[in-house]
Amino acid sequence: MYKVTDLEADLVDFAHAWMAPMDQFGDHFSLVRQLRAEIGHIPQEFVDAWRASGPDRALKLVAARFRELADEGLLDAPDPERAAMHFLLLTGSEISDRTYGGVIPMPDEERDELIGSGVRAFLHGYLPRRESSGGA
Numbered sequence: 001m002y003k004v005t006d007l008e009a010d011l012v013d014f015a016h017a018w019m020a021p022m023d024q025f026g027d028h029f030s031l032v033r034q035l036r037a038e039i040g041h042i043p044q045e046f047v048d049a050w051r052a053s054g055p056d057r058a059l060k061l062v063a064a065r066f067r068e069l070a071d072e073g074l075l076d077a078p079d080p081e082r083a084a085m086h087f088l089l090l091t092g093s094e095i096s097d098r099t100y101g102g103v104i105p106m107p108d109e110e111r112d113e114l115i116g117s118g119v120r121a122f123l124h125g126y127l128p129r130r131e132s133s134g135g136a
Helices: 007-024 026-037 044-053 055-071 080-098 108-126
Strands: none
Touching: 007 026, 007 080, 007 108, 044 055, 055 080, 080 108
């Protein structure tokens, strides 16, 4: 298991790694775009099989790691799958939308900013809250 030393920096690195295949595997993501465009014309069994072997499987792996981070007290994530989905949406959706699924290049600085702001928004919602210790 990877030891977290700086949660924000580590999540930024993870988000960059998560988004990198969009640029590296254009044919795959072209197929995904086509599938999404034709979803109403594809048999449900095919869609279910694709989701189970791809997107749902990947989400479960991210959720498992988020569960570990919650167990370590680094995240407050009572529903790790929901937290994983929030993380992926916050760090990747705008990039995916603005690049049309990796078709249009995005400058590195812009990608860095979008991922960084997504990670900060995620942490705002999922960092454990410190209990106040009474007082005045």
